[in-house]
Amino acid sequence: MEEGLLLIALAFAAGGVLKGAIGAGVPVIVVPIMALYHGVPFAVAVFALPSLLSNGWQGWHYRAHLLPARFLILLTLGAGLGAAIGSVLLAALSGPVLMGTVAGMTLAYVAFRFARPHWVLERHVADRLVMPAGLVAGVMQGAAGISAPVSITFISAMRLPREAFIATISVLFLAMSVVQIPALWSLGILTPDRLMLSLAACVPLFGGMPVGNVLARYMARETFDRIVMALLVVIAVRLAWAAVA
Numbered sequence: 001m002e003e004g005l006l007l008i009a010l011a012f013a014a015g016g017v018l019k020g021a022i023g024a025g026v027p028v029i030v031v032p033i034m035a036l037y038h039g040v041p042f043a044v045a046v047f048a049l050p051s052l053l054s055n056g057w058q059g060w061h062y063r064a065h066l067l068p069a070r071f072l073i074l075l076t077l078g079a080g081l082g083a084a085i086g087s088v089l090l091a092a093l094s095g096p097v098l099m100g101t102v103a104g105m106t107l108a109y110v111a112f113r114f115a116r117p118h119w120v121l122e123r124h125v126a127d128r129l130v131m132p133a134g135l136v137a138g139v140m141q142g143a144a145g146i147s148a149p150v151s152i153t154f155i156s157a158m159r160l161p162r163e164a165f166i167a168t169i170s171v172l173f174l175a176m177s178v179v180q181i182p183a184l185w186s187l188g189i190l191t192p193d194r195l196m197l198s199l200a201a202c203v204p205l206f207g208g209m210p211v212g213n214v215l216a217r218y219m220a221r222e223t224f225d226r227i228v229m230a231l232l233v234v235i236a237v238r239l240a241w242a243a244v245a
Contacts (some may be wrong), residue, residue: 008034009204012050016208021216023058023166024152024173026050026205028109031145032102032235036242040098041090044145044180045190049198050205052177055170062167067160071130072168076175078134079141083176086142087183093143096243102144103239109149110232121157129154134172141176142183162216 011033015026027047034043059066066072090098121129133154141147155169184190190198 008037008046008201012201013204013208016054016205017212017215018208019054019058019205020209020212020214021219022162022212023062024169025148026054027141027146028106028148028232029235030201032106032232032239035099035102035145036235036238040102040144041189042194044090044142045184045194046198046201047145048177048181048184048190049195050201051173052181053202054205054209055173055177058166059170059174062163062170065161065163065167066171067164067168071127072171074131075134075168075172078131078136079138079172079175080179082135082138082140083142083179084138084183086139086144087180087187087189089139089143090184091187091189098144099239100243102146103236103243105140105144105146105149106232106236106239109146109153110229110236112149112153113229119157120159121154123158126154126158134175137172138176138179141173142180147173147176 008030011030012026015029018025018029030050031040031043031047034046093101133150137147137151137154140150151169151172155165155172160168181190
């Protein structure tokens with residue numbers, strides 16, 4: 001148990017470094033690790049407050065770089081609705097199904113990044129897809145705690161500047177968290193004990209974010225991506241094994 005808690009704290013710190021550097025990536029590190037030790041519902045519940053607070057802070061910090069209001073409104077409406085649907089699925093699905101889902105989504109994200117590293121989503125196409133993308137991302141985040149295969153892929157494919165990417169992805173995750181937290185509480189998934197752990201998890205996360213901000217000035221984003229991709233493959237394989245064992 002103590003080993004698991006230490007590893008989870010280290011995962012949040014590493015996720016904080018990544019978030020400070022590129023604005024995203026925390027759930028794809030911390031949710032699979034927490035799920036390995038305590039199951040997906042626990043992982044999603046404990047990640048709730050760190051997601052809300054870190055994305056709220058980054059969204060405000062980079063607010064000058066936000067995309068047009070219409071795009072953001074459609075994105076957040078879809079994400080909020082999807083998070084509500086996903087939270088209900090989280091309460092209804094079995095542990096092995098959820099762990100297998102997280103593993104599959106993680107591997108899908110890695111495969112897409114390697115297969116289409118230079119794919120660019122034109123802005124007029126992104127404007128048409130924004131609400132469906134937000135909806136699917138919200139469902140994935142609510143049900144399994146990881147929306148990266150849709151959320152990060154969709155926004156990064158637009159090839160936005162770093163500041164605009166961080167601002168937009170933070171608003172997306174913030175919208176999902178605002179809906180997800182009361183939904184998880186009402187469904188009995190976010191318990192008082194898990195809420196306290198969720199609050200405690202903010203400490204290593206916020207501790208790592210300034211480090212990521214500094215490293216971003218000296219290290220290419222591609223370097224971070226390679227490290228995360230390698231880590232995700234290992235974690236996803238372990239999750240898939242746990243789901244079928």
